[in-house]
Amino acid sequence: MSADPSSSLSRRGLLAAAVIGLAAGARGAQAEDPGATPAPAPAPAPEPAPPAAPAYVADNLYLLVHTGVPADALTRSRIKAIYLGNQTSWERGLSVVPFQRAPGSIVADRFLDKALGYDTMGYAQHWQGIELAGVAMAPRVLGATAEVLSAVASTPGAICYVMGGELSGAPAGVTVVPLPTGKN
Amino acid sequence: MPDCLRPPLCRPLSPGQCLVSGALLTVLAAPAYAQEVVSTALPTPPAPPAPQAYTTSTSFEQPFKLYGYINSFYEKVGRSPAVSEEGDPVVEPNPGEFDVVNFNVMGQGALARKYRYYFNLASPGSGSPTADAPLLVRGAMVEAPIAGEYLKVSAGKMYRRFGIYNEMLDATVSFIGTTDPEMLDDDHLILTRSTNLMLHGKVNPGGVALRYAITTGNDERESNQVPLGLDFNALFDNQFTVGTSFYSTNGKAVPTVEMGEGSPLGGVLPWMEYDEYYVYGGYMQVKGDAYLLQGEYWRSPHSGRRDPDKVLQLFDPALGLNAAQRERFGFDTATSADELPLDVNYTVEAFYLRLGVSLHADLAKNGRPWEFTPYAQFDYYSNPETIANKDLGGDNEAGLADDGKFYKGMVGLMVKPTTTVAFKVDGSTHFQTISDEMVPYSELHVSASYYWQMGGNAR
Numbered sequence: 110m111s112a113d114p115s116s117s118l119s120r121r122g123l124l125a126a127a128v129i130g131l132a133a134g135a136r137g138a139q140a141e142d143p144g145a146t147p148a149p150a151p152a153p154a155p156e157p158a159p160p161a162a163p164a165y166v167a168d169n170l171y172l173l174v175h176t177g178v179p180a181d182a183l184t185r186s187r188i189k190a191i192y193l194g195n196q197t198s199w200e201r202g203l204s205v206v207p208f209q210r211a212p213g214s215i216v217a218d219r220f221l222d223k224a225l226g227y228d229t230m231g232y233a234q235h236w237q238g239i240e241l242a243g244v245a246m247a248p249r250v251l252g253a254t255a256e257v258l259s260a261v262a263s264t265p266g267a268i269c270y271v272m273g274g275e276l277s278g279a280p281a282g283v284t285v286v287p288l289p290t291g292k293n
Numbered sequence: 294m295p296d297c298l299r300p301p302l303c304r305p306l307s308p309g310q311c312l313v314s315g316a317l318l319t320v321l322a323a324p325a326y327a328q329e330v331v332s333t334a335l336p337t338p339p340a341p342p343a344p345q346a347y348t349t350s351t352s353f354e355q356p357f358k359l360y361g362y363i364n365s366f367y368e369k370v371g372r373s374p375a376v377s378e379e380g381d382p383v384v385e386p387n388p389g390e391f392d393v394v395n396f397n398v399m400g401q402g403a404l405a406r407k408y409r410y411y412f413n414l415a416s417p418g419s420g421s422p423t424a425d426a427p428l429l430v431r432g433a434m435v436e437a438p439i440a441g442e443y444l445k446v447s448a449g450k451m452y453r454r455f456g457i458y459n460e461m462l463d464a465t466v467s468f469i470g471t472t473d474p475e476m477l478d479d480d481h482l483i484l485t486r487s488t489n490l491m492l493h494g495k496v497n498p499g500g501v502a503l504r505y506a507i508t509t510g511n512d513e514r515e516s517n518q519v520p521l522g523l524d525f526n527a528l529f530d531n532q533f534t535v536g537t538s539f540y541s542t543n544g545k546a547v548p549t550v551e552m553g554e555g556s557p558l559g560g561v562l563p564w565m566e567y568d569e570y571y572v573y574g575g576y577m578q579v580k581g582d583a584y585l586l587q588g589e590y591w592r593s594p595h596s597g598r599r600d601p602d603k604v605l606q607l608f609d610p611a612l613g614l615n616a617a618q619r620e621r622f623g624f625d626t627a628t629s630a631d632e633l634p635l636d637v638n639y640t641v642e643a644f645y646l647r648l649g650v651s652l653h654a655d656l657a658k659n660g661r662p663w664e665f666t667p668y669a670q671f672d673y674y675s676n677p678e679t680i681a682n683k684d685l686g687g688d689n690e691a692g693l694a695d696d697g698k699f700y701k702g703m704v705g706l707m708v709k710p711t712t713t714v715a716f717k718v719d720g721s722t723h724f725q726t727i728s729d730e731m732v733p734y735s736e737l738h739v740s741a742s743y744y745w746q747m748g749g750n751a752r
Contacts, residue, residue, distance in 0.1 A: 169397070178522055184500075186500050186530070187497075187500070190500070190502060190531055191533050194496075195386065195502040195528055195531055196440045196495075196497045196502060197495055198441055198442035198496075198497070199444070202440075202441045202442070202443065203441070204406065204407075204438075204442055205442075205739070206406060208353070221478055226582060228661075228713050229712075230661055230662075230664065230709075230711075233712040234709075234712055235466055237464070237466070237467045237713075237744060238461060238464050238467035238468065240360065240399075240401070241359070241360075241362070241397075241399065241461065241463055241466070241744075242452070242460045242461040242462070242463070242464050243399065243401060243411040243413060243432055243434075243451070243452070243465030244460060245409075246355050246358065246401055246402075246403065246409070249353065249355055249356070251353075259634070260353040263353065264406075265354050265636055267353075267398065284531075
């Protein structure tokens with residue numbers, strides 16, 4: 110089983126979140142304090158900033174899809190249908206190519222729980238039944254983040270998932286979408 | 294290096310704060326828990342990282358996978374009813390039997406993610422210590438898309454898509470119950486399990502998964518008939534499946550085995566000269582987080598003609614035909630072979646309901662919890678044309694009964710310490726009417742099955 114790059118992020122993530130939370134909280138409190146002294150005249154507006162690279166929350170799950178996949182198609186029920194083998198094409202007829210992460214890794218366990226409502230055992234059994242029936246094959250397992258990015262970017266219709274802590278910058282050929290929440 | 298982060302209602306952080314935060318994020322791998330955050334711009338932002346190109350030549354094809362399972366089995370049938378040569382009901386003891394009821398080796402892969410291939414080699418009933426069982430080709434097929442996922446063609450030899458269990462019957466390790474539903478038991482199939490050509494596809498309008506399949510093949514056809522199988526099902530919310538299947542011999546079908554060769558491989562009994570039949574019915578499955586409920590109902594009207602020479606082989610009193618069967622075959626009234634009733638119309642019916650509930654217990658201590666699944670099943674099967682002798686193609690359950698009907702209730706427990714090992718034990722009781730008397734008998738089944746795999750996701 111390959112190493113899971115997200116497995117050591119949780120404690121570091123908590124510390125960083127605390128730091129950010131403290132800083133942001135202090136600023137927020139100032140901004141919302143109705144009794145505060147009126148602020149001095151605002152400084153001249155800064156120059157328009159160039160587009161920034163996206164930021165990712167380390168412990169949140171993100172979906173990676175090939176750029177040809179319409180990101181608005183990624184509803185929660187559809188993600189579940191895809192990873193259970195019940196949906197095998199995108200709306201334009203493009204075949205879905207799902208990849209999964211190493212079974213038992215933190216990112217895989219969290220995705221199965223939050224996106225599908227399965228545990229590792231239940232998910233393995235689900236695909237075991239399908240493969241024994243000869244109807245389809247389970248999503249291919251990918252290991253390190255670089256392999257995930259490479260696979261999704263180079264495979265039309267591909268979809269996989271990562272933890273935010275595995276991402277930096279904007280990977281080429283890949284659309285990054287937070288895992289949808291809510292029933293649909 | 295990541296950009297500075299801020300909650301939406303905050304004023305911008307100073308560059309210094311941003312740099313500090315950014316450095317921390319870099320070192321600590323950048324998290325925040327409470328809410329999703331949005332990216333922002335700095336007056337003098339650091340240059341965003343250049344998009345990384347992932348245009349490697351690495352192939353992410355689906356790798357070939359070899360897998361299968363072994364299913365060891367023990368069966369003890371209680372004192373079971375039979376019919377004496379005089380036609381009287383008797384009960385007979387039965388020894389317990391060990392077997393390897395299923396030993397399967399399967400493989401599948403895909404080329405260019407489009408052209409899938411699959412094979413299934415099986416050695417059913419290979420547990421005899423005194424006789425070697427052959428390895429049979431249960432399936433060997435290739436699949437190619439014609440219109441993406443909407444229309445595919447599979448050709449070769451494959452289990453037809455029909456109801457819930459026909460395709461997954463070899464997946465013993467993955468379903469509840471030591472045995473398949475009675476309608477798929479070897480000695481009372483209602484149609485051939487396999488066929489040769491399947492057009493099938495899947496669409497997902499409005500979040501509903503609709504699947505269809507059209508099948509044909511050699512099946513049991515007499516000559517150039519084109520048997521037709523259809524299946525259509527809908528899956529709602531990834532949980533509730535409802536479907537219907539249909540099958541027609543589309544003309545004359547003939548037996549797949551000769552008299553004395555055992556159970557037929559389809560719906561035509563060995564003493565028929567020909568038979569025309571169709572099958573229709575429906576099925577449903579509800580798959581919740583911790584429970585599974587399944588049910589199927591099938592009805593199969595037959596219109597055929599018995600082979601007089603083969604019918605005469607059934608006249609042997611040692612076969613123990615009951616009074617109703619002797620009357621049906623005309624043995625009590627015909628004075629010569631010419632008077633035997635040969636044209637016959639009858640209907641086979643099958644129904645089952647199966648329920649399992651999954652419970653988890655952390656028995657492994659620091660390992661994955663064991664899964665316990667108590668289950669229950671009720672089966673009904675009716676075939677008024679069959680007889681009890683299995684060697685001649687009969688059915689020693691429905692064939693025992695006056696009216697060809699039997700009921701079976703079963704309760705059991707499946708224990709899975711891992712995803713690849715399943716222990717099952719179940720007890721069942723059959724009920725049938727013999728000489729106007731309801732006669733039950735019981736069975737105990739114990740099985741241990743192990744799923745193995747090489748390649749594919751076994752990494």
